[in-house]
Amino acid sequence: MRIAICTAMLALCALAAERDELLSNFRVSQVASEHGTVNEVEFSTGLVVLDPGTLAHHQAGAVKYVRFAEPVWLIGYRTEIRDVQGAAPRENYLCHTFLADQRVDQHQEQEFSGIYSDAFTPDVRLPDGFGILLPGDERLQWMPMFNNRGDEAVRVSMKVRLQFIRAKDLRKPLKPLFASLRSVQVPHLFFVPPGHDEREITFQLPFDGTIHLLGTHVHPYGVSVGLYNVSRGENVWKGVRQRAPDGPMQVYSSRDGYPIHAGDKWRITSVYENTTDEKVDAMPVCSFCTREIEFCLTQYAGTFIS
Numbered sequence: 001m002r003i004a005i006c007t008a009m010l011a012l013c014a015l016a017a018e019r020d021e022l023l024s025n026f027r028v029s030q031v032a033s034e035h036g037t038v039n040e041v042e043f044s045t046g047l048v049v050l051d052p053g054t055l056a057h058h059q060a061g062a063v064k065y066v067r068f069a070e071p072v073w074l075i076g077y078r079t080e081i082r083d084v085q086g087a088a089p090r091e092n093y094l095c096h097t098f099l100a101d102q103r104v105d106q107h108q109e110q111e112f113s114g115i116y117s118d119a120f121t122p123d124v125r126l127p128d129g130f131g132i133l134l135p136g137d138e139r140l141q142w143m144p145m146f147n148n149r150g151d152e153a154v155r156v157s158m159k160v161r162l163q164f165i166r167a168k169d170l171r172k173p174l175k176p177l178f179a180s181l182r183s184v185q186v187p188h189l190f191f192v193p194p195g196h197d198e199r200e201i202t203f204q205l206p207f208d209g210t211i212h213l214l215g216t217h218v219h220p221y222g223v224s225v226g227l228y229n230v231s232r233g234e235n236v237w238k239g240v241r242q243r244a245p246d247g248p249m250q251v252y253s254s255r256d257g258y259p260i261h262a263g264d265k266w267r268i269t270s271v272y273e274n275t276t277d278e279k280v281d282a283m284p285v286c287s288f289c290t291r292e293i294e295f296c297l298t299q300y301a302g303t304f305i306s
Helices: 002-019
Strands: 021-023 038-044 048-050 054-057 064-068 072-083 094-100 114-118 123-125 130-134 140-148 154-166 179-183 190-192 195-204 209-217 222-229 234-240 252-260 265-274 280-282 285-290 301-305
Touching: 021 038, 038 072, 048 140, 054 094, 072 094, 072 114, 094 154, 114 123, 114 179, 114 209, 130 154, 140 154, 179 195, 179 265, 209 222, 209 234, 234 252, 265 280
Parallel strands: 021 064, 285 301
Antiparallel strands: 038 154, 048 154, 054 140, 064 140, 072 123, 072 130, 072 154, 094 114, 094 140, 179 285, 179 301, 190 280, 195 265, 209 252, 209 285, 209 301, 222 234, 222 265
């Protein structure tokens, strides 16, 4: 019986591998880097139906498993939404999206090789001299998530563009970045009553490193997400929305970065200003890129750390 089960599992694994999309249709990017020729590749969900009132929604059929046939260094990531005519819709249907070497879930301690963006930070570029190393023939999961706050079902698609340098094209070495996410609340999605809403969480990181990129994930009416080093009594960074209630969010990007010491205590604070008369959805997260990791602060917030 065990042999039969193992055989079946191997068959399923082989079938899943066959369905992975091999990323090979590269084109030279207009982005230039002294570290090597930058290439781009695109893929999308195809059209998906979003029911009214859908929040932080992902459809199993929209998730993609992709792989490169050779090692590449990912340096940029852009996502966008298109309607049935192929145009950008006026409404905001993009919640967030991850490309990573593992399934990204709501565990606060998760670290991964990958990159993240949302509706208010759809275009992410790593600091010059850094990249996310994606080994050749490694399975990557792309998980797109959608919001539909309207009263009618819609059909939309999400497209992603990856910017990368092929390892064989490197002229100067890149420093590897990894990623981590932290949210002020788990589950990440919650609802904010009318008026001012401020929430925070305190945590520790179990490693030494350097924060090189910090981004946020918020929903409309989110004002800011900030990172504070409690142990050192220092404000590290505060990402502020540039235009209320749904303008773009600021991103922290630095070649020198901010040092992380194992055991230091950190605090993430999110602020919402709900100017409506009803509750609104919220999801404040911070994403980090650092150790030479990516650290994502999520209210959402995000970070890249080395």
